[in-house]
Amino acid sequence: MTSKHILKLSSINGFFENDNTIIKRGENALESNHIKFMQFDADLMIIRGDVYASMKDKTYRNEITLNKSGEIIEGSCACPRGFRCHHLAALALFGHYNISVTDKQCTWNASKPKNAEVKTSEDIYPSKPYFAIDRQINKEELNALREKLDLFGSTVGFTWLLKEETPDDKSNGAVFIIIEDIISSNEFCSSENKGEYLKEKCAIDDQQIKLIADITKGQTLNENWFLVRKHRITASNFGLILSCFKRNKFPPSLFKALAGAYNLDGIKSIQWGRTHEKTGLDYLKTNLNLDVQPTGIWLSNSGLLGASPDGLVGVDSIVEIKCPYSFRNDKLSESLKKQNTYVIRYNESGEIVINSNHKYFHQIQGLLHILKRKKCYLCIWTLHEIITVIVEIDQLWAENLSILENFYINHYLPKLMKE
Structure with missing residues (x-):
């Protein structure tokens, strides 16, 4: 390890805003x-x-940009979190110990660690109590400061931090639980019944569920959405799991799909759906006069299952948009006459109905049950036709939630622990 470090631990701590959890990971x-x-x-x-x-x-793939003084000015990671993640922290620490001020362009393939003791950032920079003044401030002085700052309106930044806490604010201390943090904790590793320990730590009430849905709005554009859904089973995979459950076979491909091991960004059908989803939403708003509100991820009370609808309508409805790539150039109502395996099909009376054997049916029912809503506006968009079907909640489907949660504890959790 080098003695003259170009990347100092103080710079790493500063970039990660002294977040000891990320740095320790x-x-x-x-x-x-x-x-x-x-x-x-x-x-x-x-x-x-x-x-x-x-x-x-x-x-x-990670990338860290330094200024001439060796301070980190920018960092990025290809992981779902994207920035200020533990992958970046690991690379920064590796760089600290291996790059000297005299190095030119160099490449390292990581070797086995030596026996030399590596001090943690907490050992080198122990936290110290900080007090801005040398006496206690009483409540009257604090209220007087709030009142004076309020006179300036938004001119003074971050005044919202000084607002008095409401009972609701106090109950939102830990906004959401990151499953990866639980299963990597010493308490989890030493627990006798790891499944019960995880269930106890992940369980949440309805108020927390609504708060999480609110702070994860924007979904793929929101970092929190990725953090919440990681290592949780989401509605898009419900049909896949239930199909495997019926066969009592859980192949490796299932767990790869759940872990997000497949990169979907390059698949044409995925790109097509993402590109045209907004067109379907605009159709519902304009042609059906629906007030579609954006939302984030909703969790089950167990905290193990998640559901991210494409929108909310009123207090009892959701929206799901599908843009099938295979039907993109078709008039869908005509194509459905030739096959009956899609999420909608013709029944014997010639009516378009939902196909309860399709994986999207299980996705929609999962959305409805987790959000505790009554119906879904399923909008299927192609270049030549848009079909909207209202899918009612199927109360008998509710038993599948227990199946999915048991699958998580008995099959998925052991895989996560191994990995």
Whole structure:
């Protein structure tokens, strides 16, 4: 390890805003040999590297940009979180110990750790209590400060931080639970019944569920949405799991799909759906006069299952948009006459109905049951036709929630623990 570090621990702490949780996870990843590769470009002051994901069968490309003083000015990671993640922390720490001020463009393939003791950031920079003044402020003084700042309106930034806490605010201390943090904790590892421990830690009430749905609005554009859904079973996979459950066979491909091991960004059908989803939403708003409101991810009370509808309508309805790539150039009502395997089909009376054997049926029922709503506006969009079907909640489907939660504890959790 080098003695003259170009990337100092103080810079790493500053970039991660002294978030000890992320930094400690970065240290754990470093000690577990999760750095696969690192390259330093001294001219551009850029550190690039590949860091193993927690599952160790996938790597994420990371990039850290430094200024001439060795301070981190920018960092990015290809993981769902995207920035200020433990992968970046691990690469930064690896860079701290391996890049000297005299290095030019160099490449490292991570080697086995030596016996030398590595101090943690907490050992080197122990936290100290901080007091802005040398006496206690009483409530009257604090209220007087609030009143004076209110006179300036929005001119003074962050005055919302000084607002008095309401009972609702106090109950929202920990907004959401990250499952990865639980299963990597010492308490979980030492617990005798890990399934029961996880269920106890993940269980949430209706108020927390609504709060999480609110702070994850924007879904794929919102970092919190990725954090909440990670290691949870989401509605888009309900049909796949229930199909495997009926056959009592759970192939490796199932767990790869649940872990997000397949990169869907390059699949044409996925890109097509993402591109045209807004067109379907606009149709519902304009032609059916629906007031569609955006939402985030909703969790079951167990905290193990999640559902992200494409929108909310009123207090009892949701919206789901499908843009089938295989039917993109078809008039869907004509194509359905030739096959009956899609999510909608013709019945014997010539009416278009929902196909209860299709995976989208299970996705929609999962959405309705987790959100506790009564109906779904299923809008299917193609270039030549738009068909909207109202799907009512099927109360008998509710038993599948228990099946899915039991699958999580008995099958999915053991896989997560191994990885």
